Amino acid sequence: MAGEKRGIFDTSMFETDIEKIDCRDEIFMLQPDDEPFIAILSQMNKFRTIKTEFMWFEDDLLGNYTQLNMAAHAAAGITLLTVDDAGIFMEGDIIMDESTGETMLITNVDPTNNKIVVIRSFGTIAAAQIDDGDYLYKLGNAMQEAYTTPESLVTAKSKKTNFVQIFSKSVQISNTADAEETYGGKRRNLERKNKAIEMKRDIESQFLWGEKAENLSSAHPRRTTGGIYEFIKTNGPTLDMSSAALTETAFEGWLRNVFLYSGADRYLFTGPLVASQISQFASDKQRIEAGITTKYGVKVRTYHSTLGDIHIVVDRHFIGPHAGKGLAIDVKQMWYRYLQGEDLTITLNQQSKKDHYKLDEYAGTIGFEIHNDKLHGIMKGVQ
Numbered sequence: 001m002a003g004e005k006r007g008i009f010d011t012s013m014f015e016t017d018i019e020k021i022d023c024r025d026e027i028f029m030l031q032p033d034d035e036p037f038i039a040i041l042s043q044m045n046k047f048r049t050i051k052t053e054f055m056w057f058e059d060d061l062l063g064n065y066t067q068l069n070m071a072a073h074a075a076a077g078i079t080l081l082t083v084d085d086a087g088i089f090m091e092g093d094i095i096m097d098e099s100t101g102e103t104m105l106i107t108n109v110d111p112t113n114n115k116i117v118v119i120r121s122f123g124t125i126a127a128a129q130i131d132d133g134d135y136l137y138k139l140g141n142a143m144q145e146a147y148t149t150p151e152s153l154v155t156a157k158s159k160k161t162n163f164v165q166i167f168s169k170s171v172q173i174s175n176t177a178d179a180e181e182t183y184g185g186k187r188r189n190l191e192r193k194n195k196a197i198e199m200k201r202d203i204e205s206q207f208l209w210g211e212k213a214e215n216l217s218s219a220h221p222r223r224t225t226g227g228i229y230e231f232i233k234t235n236g237p238t239l240d241m242s243s244a245a246l247t248e249t250a251f252e253g254w255l256r257n258v259f260l261y262s263g264a265d266r267y268l269f270t271g272p273l274v275a276s277q278i279s280q281f282a283s284d285k286q287r288i289e290a291g292i293t294t295k296y297g298v299k300v301r302t303y304h305s306t307l308g309d310i311h312i313v314v315d316r317h318f319i320g321p322h323a324g325k326g327l328a329i330d331v332k333q334m335w336y337r338y339l340q341g342e343d344l345t346i347t348l349n350q351q352s353k354k355d356h357y358k359l360d361e362y363a364g365t366i367g368f369e370i371h372n373d374k375l376h377g378i379m380k381g382v383q
Contacts, residue, residue: 035201035204036298036313036314036315037208037269037313037315037317038203038204039296039297039298040295040297040298041207041331042336043297044332044334044335045334045335045336046336046337046338047336047337047369048338048340048343049164049338049339049340050339050340051339052163052164052221052339053161053162053163053214053223054162054163055159055161055162056159056161057158058157058158058371058372059157059158060155061155062088062153062154062155064088065098065135065136066083066084066086066088066136067084067133067134067136068081068083068130068131068134069084070082072132073130073131073132074129076120076126076127076128079118080115080116080117081116081117081118082113082114082115083114083115083116083136085114086109086110086114086115086116087114089106089109089116089138090106090109090141090150090151090153091106091108091150092141092142093105093106093138093139093140093142094140094141095118095136095137095138097130097134097135098135098136099130099131099135100128100130102120102121102125102126102127103122103123104118104119105119105122107119161212162212162225162226162231162337162368162369163213163223163224163225163226163367164223164225164337164338164339164365164366164367165210165224165225165365165367166223166363166364166365167199167202167203167206167344167362167363167364167365167366168361168362168363169195169196169198169199169362169363170195170360171188171191171192171195171360171361172357172359173187173188173191174356174357174358175356175357176356188360192346192360196362199344199362203344204315204317205317206224207228208227208228208229209227209229209230209317209322210226210230210368211224211226211227212224225368226368227368228327228376229327229378231373232327232370232373232376232377232378233378234373235373236373236374236376236378237257237258237374237377237378238377238378238379239253239254239377239378239379240380241324241379241380241381241383243324243381243383244381244383245382246277246281246379247281248281251281252305254377255305255310256307257377258375258376260374261374261375262330262375263307264330264375265310265311266308266309266311266328266376266377267310267311267313268303268310268312268313268328269313269315269317269326270313270318270326270327270379271314271316271325271326272314273318273324273382273383274318274324274326275312277382278312279301282303287304287305288302288304288312289301289304295311296331298313300313310328323382324380324381324382324383325378325379325380326379327378327379328376328378330372330375330376333370333371333372333375334369334371335368335369335371336368336369337366337367337368337369338367339365339366342364342365342366343365344362344363344364344366345362346362347360347361347363
């Protein structure tokens, strides 16, 4: 028999679980569906591959300068010169020492040993001592009358490769749980939405920081696709602040190298730490556009440099261990690759007929391609 309740009845007297719950019919996510790099990439280049390993070739023009590389210097009468890279020269080329202004005619090239033979003072400026480290700039070639066509000199093309990677996220829910009503809507739909966000987050992480690898030691092959950092870390211009705050002088010096080969816009993917420091030193000079604009579906602020525009994208992948980093990218050099018939998609109801649960899966066999590492840049060590 239920006990009696005497006196004024207040809220403390409610029986357990008799009160109706006041709950918002929505579940609020701490981490939103916000993957700016993937958003930009999805609107850029996309190309299928017919193999799990795909490749591309890169090229560059012959260099047009090198440096003298001798023990000390080369006196006015010295005609055999050692340089850093003799492979860029041919007989008949005219070179100029940037320090003295003296021009010289190359009469012989030994690319194996990086040596050239020259006629000194080919122009009006007299031969003088040239020092180790002097820049020797190639002006062009000067062929004599009745010349014989010189041998061909072309650059070797550089082969690059990467793998596609199998990404998978699934939602498995019993028929009973799927039938019940819950706050936030059907639980199956909610979990599918969450897995879609997690999938994009994982892909963006891999495309930014992933390392190209193939492991054949298990029952079946497992591959990972290399990301931006993997392909630009060797030759991409790098700014290392060595645990110091970012300065405008350092930033502009880095941009000189980032824009060295092309003035095309760059996108700087970075976190709040770096973005706020750029805003501080740029605001007084109106280097950053007022307000935020949208490009490729992503909100950006644009920093105007005389060298080119760089669009700053605040990306939550650049927090924690990556807080002091940034990647400057020419996005038109990026490609999203997918194995034919295996592009990223969701497949519903993968369960068999005898199973009393629902099984949905997001899956795709995809990879990343980026061209010409010197067109991009790396920032690190900002504190």
